[in-house]
Amino acid sequence: MHKCAFIIFLSLVLLAEAVHAQVKQYRVGVLYWSMNIPGQVAMREGLEQEAQRINDAAKASGKPSVVLEAKVAGDGEQGIENQVRQMKEFITAKVDMIIVQPTDNAALADPLIAANNANIPVVAYDQYISRGKLAAYRTSDNYQAGFLGGEYIAARFKDKPEIKLVLVEYPHVSSTVERVNGFLDALAQSKRSYKLLKSYSAVEPVAGKKVAGDILREFPEQGSIDVVFTVNDGGGLEVVNGLGNAGRTEIQVATVDGDPASVGNIRAGWLTVIDAAQFCGPLGAETMRAAYAVLSGENPPQHALVPVFPITQETLAAYPGWMGPLPESFAKPWPSVVPLWENTLRVVKP
Known part of the structure; x- marks a missing residue:
């Protein structure tokens, strides 16, 4: 070369x-x-x-x-x-x-x-x-998740003087704390009075199953609870299963996550009435x-x-599942201080 x-x-x-x-x-x-x-x-x-x-x-x-x-x-x-x-x-x-x-x-x-x-x-x-x-x-948007549940429950109990409420929360992480805050704020902004009967802690199945047993033991009478708010489906599904299998189908459950099993409960009218679904x-x-x-x-x-999506019997058809994509924006079919659900990322801090 x-x-x-x-x-x-x-x-x-x-x-x-x-x-x-x-x-x-x-x-x-x-x-x-x-x-x-x-x-x-x-x-x-x-x-x-x-x-x-x-x-x-x-x-x-x-x-x-x-x-x-x-x-x-x-x-x-x-x-x-x-x-x-x-x-x-x-x-x-x-x-x-x-x-x-x-x-x-x-x-x-x-x-x-x-x-x-x-x-x-x-x-x-x-x-x-x-x-x-x-x-x-x-x-x-975890605050939004709780707020959607609270405003929907407020609409379903508009004629009841006081809602008898049980929380299944988890105070160790920010997301679940924000969900509880949003739920209670929505009840307050909707001018719905509530009595907090008791709070329990669960975000996974083992703890959720235990909480279901505790609720049944401590509130055994039909009608003693109107609503249970669970901060996620990880623990909440076992709460729903335990209450439902014990015949406590008069209780309405609001929850967060969008687990397919929870979506199935909404479709079947089995305790859960709203699940604010994450687009995981x-x-x-x-x-x-x-x-x-x-x-x-x-x-x-x-x-x-x-954003999170409010899955109810009214909105089931528009929900695409955990993997998305985010659906089009729509007007909520219940009273709300924020009537439009929007499908955009919300920047809190640039």
Whole structure:
């Protein structure tokens, strides 16, 4: 080979290697909460499908791809401890980013601060973290979820002087607290008086089954409860099953998530009258898009909310399921201070 030609060839090889070296892979540590709560499984599916879409586009354009390294915390107190340890492991491993669905708002504060100090951006979804700096935060509009349930219950009990109410809540994470706040605020804004008989705690099936037994034991009389509000279907479905199987079908249940089994209960007229459904797949996908934007040096909105859908017998036909897509906006067929349901992402903090 002629010397000049060889030099040109060698230069092209070195240039190609340099370009290849610049097209890197981002290592993204992903901390999932539970694989026992179907809605959370759907969020994972949406996130991972979006990661695959990003990688397909990156391959075509020469941009960096993402490699997800996943860990699952598990349920209960042990799950909280697991996730704290797992987040510290990702920080030690010096991943490029951490995506986390927090098991507890407060417990992850110190690991988040440690990630900030290590210059590892953290994107949270579904729940926030109480201290430290998040690069982005994506969640369902949880206050809206509770509010939709409250206003619908208010419309169904417009002629009753006082609603006898039981809450099945979970005060450890922001999303479920916001749902309760929204539900009670909607009753107040609708000028519906209520008596809170008792609050219980459950977000997964084992606790939900126990709560059903506790309610039946403590309120055994027919008509002693008008409404039960459960903050999610993870625990709420077992509450519905327990009450219904005991013949307490006079109780009306409002809940949140959109689990297919809960949708089936609404269709069948089995206790549940409204389920404010998360778009779990789109939420996961939106989280991954925000994370990739941060990795790419862009500035996506810091805090944004995915709308939730009010599934009732009146709106069943318009509901597309957990994986979306978001349906068209529509006028609610019941009285509301916000008459139009809208299908847009709501930016809380740019």
